[in-house]
Amino acid sequence: MRPSLDDPRVAIPAESTWYEPAPTPQTERQAEFLSLREGEMFVNMGPQHPSTHGVLRVIIKVNGEKVVDLDPVLGYLHRGVEKLCENADYHQAICYTDPLEYVSSLFCEAAPVAAFEKLMDVDVPRRAQYIRVLTMELNRIASHTLFQGWMALDLGGITPILWAFIERDEIVDMLAALTGQKLLYNYYRIGGVNGDLNHEFMSRLGTWMSRAAAQIDSNLALINENEIFVRRTRGLGVLDAKTALKMGVTGPNLRASGVPFDLRRDRPYLVYPELEFDVPTRDEGDSLARYLVRMDEIKQSIRIIDQVLHEMPDGPVMAKLPRLLRPRPGRAFGAVEGPRGVYGTYAISDGTDQPFRMRIHDPSFVHLQLVGPLTKGNLIADTMAVMASLDPVMGGVDK
């Protein structure tokens, strides 16, 4: 047992190894990172830090106020989800995946469900497809509003997060009326959704839709024209299209660099081909562009929800399926376009009722690699602005 620091009887020698010693470098990159030049020093940030959006530890090499190099340390939230999924049957696996990205959990359910449905050749009823689109777009708005609040919070503004949480709580309460859970919905099933739309959800949604556009515009007006915000983010952490494609970036971060790739339009799934929406892009590739692309996506999501509510067909919400699912041996990849990028699941079946292997692809993990290249040469405080604009969620990074 380690003695408590509060204990007055214990004197800790100055040369104590209380902090972990510097590791012996294993790779060339690590050796370069660990060598300090004149005037450089390491600053440790995390794993408990209000701006890391979870439990990320970042070792920053600084020279004065400038970031020279940066090394993220992952794994503080590794929960072994893939292994748990391989030991659960296909229905149970969905429940393990939705805490992955806890601000957009419906997308984390939708990806494995899409993969399993391909594996089993299930036709999802059209009403269930519309309900999925509706709930996913609602979740996208909730995630993007939280992003707006967090980004402003990391740049030093406290008001936008309070406003963002009002909108987010309204959406989440509405989804709770539909799914019964507030954060981890566990709503999608293989072959449909768990339960039809109910009256409380629809009445809450109607009330919210009547004021959503105006409310979100007023939220945006809080910081979109704020000179401090704009001048701190414009031209910061510029990501060009070529690097973005090479690093495997997807989602709004890619579209902010000028590549109009959206899975909803380019690899259509569910009923997206029947819906009209734009894919907002920006050419600048800086933090401000990444922020503005997300804000434009909110408006497109409201547009999609409006169309879905007008075109929602009647019918069943669940396909007729046996209770015990044993797909034929084979492999399938399902992917959906989430608020952070492409969420994918690659599932291999060996003919039993459990997936033989389930690989989860999460966009946050890819985007976290960019924090290092994008922050080099900037100020320490701008590290947070870059990281917030990439919007990683540690649950998805560490799985």
Place this chain on the structure above:
Amino acid sequence: MAITRDPKFSNLPEVQPDGSVQLPATVGNTLWSTDDPRAYGGLPLEAHPNLELARYDATGDGRVDDARWGGALSAIPTKADVVLDLIRANSLWPLLSGLACCAIEMMSTATPKNDIDRWGMFPFRASPRQADVLIVAGTLTTKMAEPLIRLWEQMPEPKWVVAMGDCTCSGGRYKRSYSVVQGIDRVMPVDVYIPGCPPRPEGLIYGMMKLQQLVKDRRGHWPERAIGPTVPKGI
């Protein structure tokens, strides 16, 4: 790590090799003693008019609770305890340490709709030095356990722990995972458990109000609590 004794505290009990201390931790009164000629108005102890106070101080009965104070102030224990605990209970400052999903609901608890500030629990402190309550919100993994224990050790006494969510209560949906601590009571003493995956903000408010009641109920019983985390071997 080697434990060495600071000679300044040589009057204190021995720290056992496993890190435990046999006797209750007491810090001596080094400022003055009862046989100081200036003590009790210059009178000998037996001749002092307030014999009860003098006896109380001479026997050392008043010094049992040294996490808070020692000496003559303990002669008026009841009223001071009530007042101090009322202050503590109505100004519980939590530590801003979200781990996973529950952190979102914890943030939601602090924002306008639920507004935990109404009960004086709001200022989420980013530094453990300024915090009273550690709300463990989210799955605690084996890798995160050590930093979390360090945070808990850095918090000043008196301090409390709230286990928020199924994962921190028992392991929850990650019961069979190889990398999740199956309930944070394996690594630190827990005062309030809030089940739910995740608990609603109302649930967290209810748990924190239970903690307030507990702070008020436990007045005068601080020495019975273990100081520092009770970490079993092998974690």
